[in-house]
Amino acid sequence: MTIPDAASEPPDPPGLSSAEAALRLERNGPNRLPQPDRRNGLRIALGVVREPMLLLLLAAAGLYLLLGDPREASVLLASVGLVIGLTVIQEYRSERALQALRDLSSPRARVLRDGDVRVVSSQELVVGDVVAVAEGDRVPADARVLDDYDLMLDESMLTGESMPVRRQAGPAADVETNRIHAGTLVVRGHGMAEVVATGSATAMGRIGDQLRFQRSPPTPMQLEIRRAVVLFATLGLLVSGLMTGLYVAIHGGWLQGLLAGVTLAMANIPEEFPVVLTVFLALGGWRMARRRALVRRAPAIEALGSVTILCTDKTGTLTENRMSLAEWVTEDGAAPPDRLSSPSQHRLLEIADRACPDRPFDPMELAIRAAATGLGPSSVRVRIHEYPFGKDLLATTHVWEDPYSPELLIASKGAPETIAALCRLSPERTDAVLQAVERMAGRGLRVIAVAVAAWPPGPVALPSTPRDFHFEWLGLLGFVDPLRGGVADAIGQARTAGVRVIMLTGDHVATARAIAAQAGMDRCDSVALGADLERLDDAAVMRCIQDTDVFARVKPEHKLRLVEALKRAGEVVAMTGDGVNDAPALMASHVGVAMGGRGTDVAREAASIVLLDDDFVTVVRAIRQGRVVYDNIVRAIRYILAVHVPITGLALLPLLFGAAPMLMPLHVVFLELIIDPASTLVFEREPAAPGVMRRPPRPPSQRLLDMRTLFGSLGVGLAVFAAVVAVYVLGRSAALPTSQLAALCFTALISGNLGLVALNCRRGDRRWTWRSNPAFWTIVACALGTLVLITRIPSLGIWFRFSPPPVAGSLLAFLAPLAGLVLIEAATRVLRRRR
Structure with a gap:
């Protein structure tokens, strides 16, 4: 490469003003690729009408019209509107949460506005903006290159060509x-x-127009829920068909038999399952985003509850990633940054500044630039070439031309051992340098070295690698990056939750050890080097992992090998990363966690979760929130399974006695107005159990609908049904009219329903408090208030075919299911204590 003429260098691009950018954004719209069509209220409503429950309600209304009962038909149609309204509200909340996550997950861009480089959402870019792109970035918009330094791009996603282009x-x-x-x-x-x-x-937008109607495939949890719904729906339809036949055989009348069968089908089909999963995952991801953890893939929420190993970076994750210059070491000795007394110290800082880009983003480069501002004006130089930092050469080298100097200035900074090799230091001097680095790193400093070289100007070609320059050693710079607040407590919480924390850092061994000690990590005295992993076979790597929690001088390929080894050992691994080369390890881990602040777009796309604040505390909070979301999904599933048992039983019970049905479609609709909000509102808002982070991770093989959950929920539902049967039998023995008996059975059903909600909300180590979940008390108040109105006021009860039963009977019907549930909970606690 020949040296270009300085005059050919393009001037700094001016960019736009904030006011002009805002006007263009308003005029042309956001820089957003075509999105899959959002579901508005009408589309959501049309989707709800296709649900089995609504179709059954419409069928029941049609049967009432055929039976000559327009009043019942009109009530059912009004109920259809109420159910649609409630479901649309719930689905719309879910859609809004998903859209909020899409907005948060949009890529960011570094743009020149008002003469300064700012980081903004790529959606805010407009034509005329000047953006900075660097290795690891996704280009945010179609753009024309104004200034470049060895710019190479992978355009395979557009052209299919695998080779990068310049x-x-x-x-x-x-x-x-x-x-x-x-x-x-x-x-x-x-x-x-x-x-x-x-x-x-x-160009990408034109392709996106063809993909607007594509949908993401269902997750494993969604498939499991769908299978359960199909299974229960099939069983319910078979039983309802059997009931229709039995009703006709016993009572005669096909229309009444069909009505009874439709009622039983409505009681059986657990259509709440997919609604629960959609709402919980959407709102759970939204809640996690509010805590600065953006979930990009819903299965990550499920996997968070199973994480056993958390591999974390140090810089910017455990520490604040806000470097400040703390010490420098030259031939004149060590000195703090506020004591710039010798020419060698002045020269060290000047050359370090020359090895930084014009607009630095790296924390150490920002610290160098801040310290160099006190050096005063420097000579006029023009940067003509840059050798970037690479995995084979851990140093950055910039070439400068000075019109008043006969030679080119070569400024380099990087890892001390790399700079020592570039300077061709003797073994004795290299040992002395590394000992100084060891002492500085032992105090928690991050250390780089600085060197300078000269090169003749003119037509002489620059070498292809900085190794061909003859560098002069200038000294060391030490930076301090303090531990983030709350990291030590978060590591303690992770340890208590059964999650082992492993630190993987590219820093020096002593620096890693010092930070690990400050963070309170286990076995921080034992530190393994990434280079050591290259010499070990897989079995030796596993032994190393078992004995070591801190790995220093780790490269991205080392991270991938560690993740794969941990997975083979049966661990569930979460890993943090921020670079392009971290993407394979992020994708290989069960939960990839990318840095949202300093991470590259590639890392964020490869990860399941993006930390919006690059904070380790946020990772632990995400694990906690993931456990809460999963626990609440399980509680809702248990409740839905249990509550359908007494409803189905009461639909069948009168048939066994040869009596008139107790449940009509309107009754099932009323129950659904309790079941749906309880499933999607009450349980979703349940706070974390006190011991959520004091228990070991959930086994990854544990199914959402395992046999214990299934039979346990059905058993509790049978207990409520037993109480309903007792109320029914006592009412029949007292020769109560059918309308009063129906009111008593319905009271017992509502009481058992609310009791099941309370039981699943307060299961395990939860304490009962009046303020834990206001949504629960809202539903209780509405349900009980409406129940009193329809069972005690004849003019309202007639719509449900109720008449006021005896007060004593109503109290018994209300207390019997609650008493049964209290006995079950007491017996469960006794068995738990014995175990």
Whole structure:
């Protein structure tokens, strides 16, 4: 490569003002690819009408019309409208939560606004904006390159070509070489580009128009729920058909028999299952996002409850990632940053600043730039080339040309051992340097080295690698990155929850050990090197993992090997990452956690969860919230399974006695107005149990609908049904009229329903408090108030075919199911204590 003429360097691009960008955004709309069509209220309502429960209600209304009972038909049709309204509200809340997550997960871009580089959502970009792109970034919009340093892009997702292509600044008409497209990946170098197309006008947007109606495939949990719904619905329809036949055989009358069969089908089909799963995962992800953890894939919520190993980075995750210069070491000795007394110290800081980009983002480079501002004006130089940091050479090298100097200035900074090798230091001096690094790292400092070289100007080609320069050693710079507040407590919580924390860092051994000790990690004295893993076979790697919680000088390929080894050992692994090369390990882990602040777009796309604040405390909170979401889904499933048992039983019970049905479609509708909100509102709002982070992780093989959950829920439902049977038998023995007996049985059913909600809300180590879940008390008040009205006021009860029963009978019907549930809970607690 020959040295270009300094005059050919493009000027700094001006960018737009915030006011102009806002006007263009309002005029042209957001930079957003075509989205799958959102479900508005009408589409949600149409989807609800297709639900089996609503179809059965409409069928029942038609049967009432055929039977010459328009009053019942009108009540059912009004109930259909009420159920649709309630379901639409719930589904709309879920849709809003999903849209909020989409907005949060939109990529970000570094844009030049008002002369400063800002990080904004890519949706805010407009034509004319100047954006910065660097290795690991997804290009946020179609743009024309204005300034580039060895810029290479992977455009395979657009063109199918696997080889990266070079893009560089050039004439505007030369779209083949200076145009970069939204969605492509920067694999090397960096540059500045002017946005020329956004949203649907981009090449990616035109493809997106063809994908608007594509939907994501169902998750394993959704498939499990669907199988359960199909199974129970099939059984329910078979039983309802059998009931229709028995009713006709005993009482005669096909229309009445069909009505009884429809009522039983409505009581049997657990259509709440998919609603619960959709609402819980959507709102659970939304709640986690409010706690700065963005869930990009719903199965991650389920997997969080099973995590046994949490592999975490150090910089920016355990620490604040806000570096400040704490110490420098030159030939004149060590000194704090506020004591800049010798020429060698001045030279060290100046060259370190020369090895930084014009607009740095790295915390150490920002600290260098802040310290170098006190050096005063420097000579006029022009950067003409950059050798980027790479896994084979842990250093950054910049080449500068000075019109008043006969030589080019080569400034390099990086890992001390790398810079020592570039300077070709003797073994004795290298040992002395590494000992100084060891002492500085032992105090928790992150250490880099700085070197300088010269190169003759003119037509002489620059070497292909910095190793060909003859560098002069200048010294060391030490930076402090303090531990984040709350990290030590979070690691303690993870340990108590049975989650082992392993630190993987590219830092020096002593630095890793110091931070691990401050964080309170186990076995922090034993530190393994990433290079050691390369010399070990798989069995030795597993032995190393069993004995070590801190790994230093770890490269992305080491992370991948550790994740794979942990998975083979049966562990459920969550791993944090931020770089392009971390993407394979993030995807290989059960729960990949990307850094939202300093992470690359590729890392965020590969991860299941994105931390919006890059904070380790947020990871532990996400594990806690994931456990809460899963626990509440299980509680809702238990309740739904249990509550359908007494409803189905009461629909069948009178047939066994040769009596008139106790349950009509309107009664089932009233019950659904309790079941649906309880399933999707009460349980979703249940707070975490006190011991949620004091129990071991959930086994990954545990099914959502296992045999214990199934039979336990059916058993509790049978207990409530037994109480309803007792009320029915006592009412028949007292020769109560059918209307009063129906009111008593319905009272027992409502009481048992509310008792099942309370039992599942307060199961296990939960304490009963009046303020734990206001939604529960709202439903209790509404249900009991309406129950009193329809069972005690004849003019209202006539719509349900009720008449006021004896007060003593009503009290007995209300207390009997609750008493049975209290006895079951007491027996369960006794058995639990004995175990």
